Amino acid sequence: MLHRRRYVHTRIMSSPSASPSSSPHCHSSTAAAVPPNSASPAFAVEDYLVATCGLSRAQALKASTKISHLKSPSKPDAAIAYLAGLGLSRSEITAVVAKDPKFLCISVERTLDPIFVGLTDIGLTRSDIACLVSFARGSFRCKSVVSRVHYYLQLFGSFENFLLPLKRSSYLLGSDLETTVKPNVALLQECGLGASDIAKLCTRLPGILSSKLERVQAMVACAEGLGVPRGSAMFRTALHAVAFLSEEKLAAKIEHLKNTLGWSDAEVGIAVYKAPMLLTGSKDRIERASKFLISEVGLEPAYLADRPAMLSYSLEGRLRPRYYVVKFLKENGLIHHDRDFYAAVKATEKVFMEKYISPHREVAKHLAEDYAAACTGEGLTNFTFG
Structure with missing residues (x-):
């Protein structure tokens, strides 16, 4: 354990970014630049955040209020070197500091080294830890x-x-x-x-x-x-x-389903039981899908209540293109008129192609092409033979 901590610290301090000379701000704030017996100049936190950490002036102004107590760049330099040692790029380091400015105040030896050792002990790699730092924000500062x-x-x-x-x-x-x-x-x-x-x-x-x-x-x-x-x-x-839905919002969504589809309390109960995710769909999407299925396809509200998943499919990318394929095949005697439209809707793309497109390539050579065009919103009624 001790050996690994020494290795971690050595790795961090050997990073190029750990060198004081690599920080633009350090040239104006190091003790070597100050004459003997002179008072050390104040550490300009905001300037450091811009010059060394890459924050914008607006970001730096906001972040500086959280770390205004810093009096020198020693801890920030070490923290940045730690991040660089993990393999984070300059832009990634900038993002970490912007999200959690207090990261610059952490002691590498007392906090970051033990955390690194602990995380590697449970199986995380250096790149895993780098990802963790990027998304954990302030939580990473706690052992x-x-x-x-x-x-x-x-x-x-x-x-x-x-x-x-x-x-x-x-x-x-x-x-x-x-x-x-x-x-x-x-x-x-x-x-x-x-x-x-x-x-x-x-x-x-x-x-x-x-x-x-x-x-x-x-x-x-x-x-x-x-x-x-x-x-x-x-x-x-x-x-x-x-x-995370309030009772009021849930009641409003159920009422919208009843009004849009003309469902009874029993029918909406059946539909929500079979497809609870109906409650997460947008009002516009449900209204457009239901209008198409009822008015154009000719399905009954009770039919949809028993097969509510139909309302969750994309109107442009699935419902309408597949309806025109099935309609074309039925009108030309290529499939039985009693073939259920729901079977065509719920089939995966691979199965749909195998059952509704591929068997008819000889007599309807442009069917696949017309279907592909319909899926992009083009040529919705141009299904042809030959």
């Missing part, structure tokens, strides 16, 4: 970052998996494990979510782990209120759909 990262590695399965939610919310590393994170994880486990489910949910909604337990309990109750029971395959999706 507890090691135990927290260790916990998240076990929860998410790998550093790469943990990095995804961390990029969305640095609060993950700032939240207390014992009083906040672990109780929330325990609650999600009680709801039947396994480690992979929790990881997937938190990749999209990292704030669910850093929220107060009472708030997460309210989210769970709201998901159950949609008729989706704990332990069901759809519960994670339902929880995702209602997370």
Whole structure:
């Protein structure tokens, strides 16, 4: 352990950026430039942030208020050398300092070296630590970052998996494990979510782990209120759909679905149960999709309530192009008129091509080309033979 700390410190101090002569500001502030018995000039923090750290004048003005107590560039120089030693570029170092100016106040030997040793001991590489510094903000300045990262590695399965939610919310590393994170994880486990489910949910909604337990309990109750029971395959999706939605907003979204599609209470209940993510769709997208499916395709609202996933597909990129392909094939006797449109909509692109395009290349040679054009919004009715 001692050997590694010495290595870390040596590596940092051997970095070119650790040399005082590399700092433009140091030429005007080092003791060598001051005559004997003269008072040392004040350390110009704002100028240092601009000249050495690469911040804009506006950024430096804002950041300087947080580190105005610094009297010399010794600690900032060492901190910057540490970042350079991890492999961060000048622009990346600038970003770190802009997000967390207090990083420049950390002691390399007392804080950063032990953190580096602890993180490498749990399996992180130098590049992993560099990524962590970039996204962790102030949380990296606390030695507890090691135990927290260790916990998240076990929860998410790998550093790469943990990095995804961390990029969305640095609060993950700032939240207390014992009083906040672990109780929330325990609650999600009680709801039947396994480690992979929790990881997937938190990749999209990292704030669910850093929220107060009472708030997460309210989210769970709201998901159950949609008729989706704990332990069901759809519960994670339902929880995702209602997370951070107030009762008023949730009620408004349900009312909008009823008014737009003409659904009864029972029908909207069926639809939301089968596709909770309907609650996250924009009003405009749902209105345009429902208008097309009901008015042009001729589907009944009850049909859509039983197949609500149709409303989540792109109108321009999926619904309309595939409808014109199916319509063309039916009108020309290439598929049976009773072929369900939903089967064509839910098929993957690969399956759709195999079932609806490829079998008819001989008699409808331009079908693939016309379909591709329709997906870009061109030639929507130009499906032809020959």
